Amino acid sequence: MSDEITVRHNEKMRKIKAARDKMMETKTEEKGLIVVHTGPGKGKSSAGFGMIMRCIAHEMPAAVVQFIKGNWDTGEKTFLRERFAKEVRFFVSGEGFTWETQDRERDIAAAQNGWKIAKEQILDPEIQFVLLDEINIALRYDYIDIDEVVDFLLTEKPAMTHVCLTGRNAKPELIEAADLVTEMTLLKHPFRDGVKAQKGVEF
Amino acid sequence: MSDEITVRHNEKMRKIKAARDKMMETKTEEKGLIVVHTGPGKGKSSAGFGMIMRCIAHEMPAAVVQFIKGNWDTGEKTFLRERFAKEVRFFVSGEGFTWETQDRERDIAAAQNGWKIAKEQILDPEIQFVLLDEINIALRYDYIDIDEVVDFLLTEKPAMTHVCLTGRNAKPELIEAADLVTEMTLLKHPFRDGVKAQKGVEF
Missing domain, CATH: 1.20.5 (Single alpha-helices involved in coiled-coils or other helix-helix interfaces)
Known part of the structure; x- marks a missing residue:
């Protein structure tokens, strides 16, 4: 050259x-952010768990509440529970995707319970980052009231606490309230060609 | 109800x-996937490091090559090097963003060196997942030849090895070659309101 x-x-x-x-x-300015990962693409939860990794690295106590998927023995859950029980509190409220349970009453109860735990963790002064994984699915089906969630995040969340909410179809009210919103769009997926979900990549 | x-x-x-x-x-079908995280939104690297967390959880040996950013003491780097040196090999080829170094020759040498390491790691039969973080920036500036990368991934990558390539402006040739492509789109960013990058969330 x-x-x-x-x-x-x-x-x-x-x-x-x-x-x-x-x-x-x-x-x-420093502030606790309301972060949303939405859209039909991959990476919404992975990016949330990447942030959890950063929190562990920075010694920022964190909490995870998994809302909808949950009865799978996911890599993240095993890893965090076995290796980082002190650094990350891990809660599972749901019992699987809604089409796995086929029981609306139970799903609503699980979602409501998850939201109760989420509020406790967000309000806990020791916790600096809270990941509400797949909460958007519970919000979409109105298992949790969107106005209550937005109101809580805007008025009761401690100023320096970060909250990351994931899941497709984030409600407009949540996007409006958030500081940082990323939409994951799927350009290409191997499912189309008969390839199943691969360990390490998708779970 | x-x-x-x-x-x-x-x-x-x-x-x-x-x-x-x-x-x-x-x-x-089981196969090693070529995964691309691109687009102007957040979460491209975070989702890649979320996958690294999954690999650790599943005891799948992994490697990371950071191409462009690198001289920051990022949370991920510290965390992986201090706590998971056995599970994850971590390489840094770049010395910062290109506008930090202001030295094109040095950037090209760093990118080429990163690609050399990347090939070695991908070919290593012990390694099951390789994250090429921000390689798209090096490809975009033609510091690494896109045809060589695509050719290598399609013809020399071991069949069961997963490779995840991140960074905005992924080249069309790479998207064409990939199995799974996600575009991260920014809907909202707190920078607009004078908020600086927050620990745990963005680094």
């Missing part, structure tokens, strides 16, 4: 860095 | 479960 390209590139990067540094100086 | 709603719901769920079970029976 020519020296000219390198010189031009380095100059461009210098300008980008200067602009970025200036922008970063204005970002000074 | 009325009994009628519950009965109707349970019947609907029974049908969904039957259809799902039937569909799942056709999903029998």
Whole structure:
């Protein structure tokens, strides 16, 4: 490659860095974030558990409440319960996907119980990060009242506590209330070609 | 709620479960997947590290190569190096974002070195999952040749090894070659309101 390209590139990067540094100086506020991972793509729960890994790394006590899936012996659950019982409190409220249980009354009771635990964990001053995994499914079926959840997050959540809510079909009220919303979109999935869910990747 | 709603719901769920079970029976193939996390949203790397957590849980030896960001003392790096040195091999090839280094020659050398390590790890029969974190940025700037990467993944990757490639602006050739592609889209970000990146959530 020519020296000219390198010189031009380095100059461009210098300008980008200067602009970025200036922008970063204005970002000074610290606050507990309401984070939402939604959309039909993969990675919503994985990204939530990636954040849990970061919390462990930073010695920030965390809690997980799994709302809908839950009776599977998922990798995350085993891992966290066996190796990080002190760092991460792990609760399972649901008993499987709703189409597994076929019992609406039981699903509602499980979701309500999960929300009760979630509130306790969010209010606990020791806990800095709470992952509400797949709560959006419980909200979508109105097993938990969306207005109650949004109201709680906006008025009762301690200022510095982060809460991450995952699951497809996040309600507009939740997106409106959130600070950071990511939509995971599926561009391609191996299911189409007869490949089953693979250990380590999908569970 | 009325009994009628519950009965109707349970019947609907029974049908969904039957259809799902039937569909799942056709999903029998096992294969090592090429997974891509791209798009401008958050969660691309977090979801990759969530998969690493799953691999540890399932006792699947894994490797991580961080391509572009790298000189930050990220939570993931500290955590994995200190606590899971046996389970996860962790390599850092880059020295920071390209606008931090302002040295194109050095960035190219770092990216090429990362790709060399990546190939070794993918070919290693002991390793079952390889995360190539932010490799898409190196590919985008042509620091690594996309054709070489795609060719390697399609012809030399061991059949059962999973490889997850992250970073925005994934090249079309990579998306074409991949089995599972998720695009993370940003619907909302607290940066807009002057909030800085928060520990545990973003790093």
